[in-house]
Amino acid sequence: MNTPLISGKEIERLLPQRPPILMIDQLIEATEHEARTALTIVQNNIFCVDNNFREPGIIEHIAQSASALAGYNALCQSQPAPVGYIGEVKKFHINRLPKAGDTLQTHLQIVSEVNGVSLLKAETMVETELIASGQLKIFIE
Amino acid sequence: MTKEELILKANEVLAEEFEVEESVITPDADIKATLQLDSLSLVDMVALIEETFGVKLKGTDVSSVKTFGALYDFIYERL
Numbered sequence: 001m002n003t004p005l006i007s008g009k010e011i012e013r014l015l016p017q018r019p020p021i022l023m024i025d026q027l028i029e030a031t032e033h034e035a036r037t038a039l040t041i042v043q044n045n046i047f048c049v050d051n052n053f054r055e056p057g058i059i060e061h062i063a064q065s066a067s068a069l070a071g072y073n074a075l076c077q078s079q080p081a082p083v084g085y086i087g088e089v090k091k092f093h094i095n096r097l098p099k100a101g102d103t104l105q106t107h108l109q110i111v112s113e114v115n116g117v118s119l120l121k122a123e124t125m126v127e128t129e130l131i132a133s134g135q136l137k138i139f140i141e
Numbered sequence: 142m143t144k145e146e147l148i149l150k151a152n153e154v155l156a157e158e159f160e161v162e163e164s165v166i167t168p169d170a171d172i173k174a175t176l177q178l179d180s181l182s183l184v185d186m187v188a189l190i191e192e193t194f195g196v197k198l199k200g201t202d203v204s205s206v207k208t209f210g211a212l213y214d215f216i217y218e219r220l
Binding site: 087088111112113114115117118119137140 | 151180181183184185187188195198199200
């Protein structure tokens with residue numbers, strides 16, 4: 001894995017969520033339209049049940065990855081991190097639930113943007129295994 | 142791609158994505174009303190056109206391209 005662009009407490013500069021709801025711990029790389037993020041799932045993560053990281057946690061992790069991308073682009077322009085809302089989750093598939101101790105790595109790409117609404121494509125891996133994929137529509141204020 | 146081929150392809154992918162009959166997609170029909178597009182689903186149409194034809198619609202284009210006829214012309218001029 002590359003040295004992350006931003007990790008640890010610094011992540012909080014990119015998005016408004018705070019522990020225990022913060023669901024990314026690294027921004028590995030980012031361009032204007034793409035990002036790669038990571039989350040190592042700890043056992044007491046609020047989305048963990050019986051050692052499994054549940055579906056809402058995966059969606060929240062991907063949505064926060066999108067928020068981190070928007071926050072990083074804002075930070076590069078010395079602007080405050082914008083507030084974003086999930087408009088829709090589409091074509092979402094979860095192949096298996098990750099477990100505590102796994103590190104999620106998500107690749108996110110903005111497919112299209114119109115009038116403040118962005119359509120994003122995301123793939124979440126654990127090592128080389130595709131865990132989840134889908135599309136999200138995000139409205140950025 | 143001829144314009145006729147473009148129209149056939151556009152109608153096919155739009156009808157499939159937005160679950161309407163191809164017969165309701167006519168050159169004079171209003172795109173938003175026919176496909177029942179709202180502010181969220183508009184971005185789906187833009188992504189579909191880009192994926193199918195490699196042509197990008199911006200926010201200002203979306204405002205000016207109101208009918209399917211105008212959409213066919215917009216795409217054809219940029220192929």
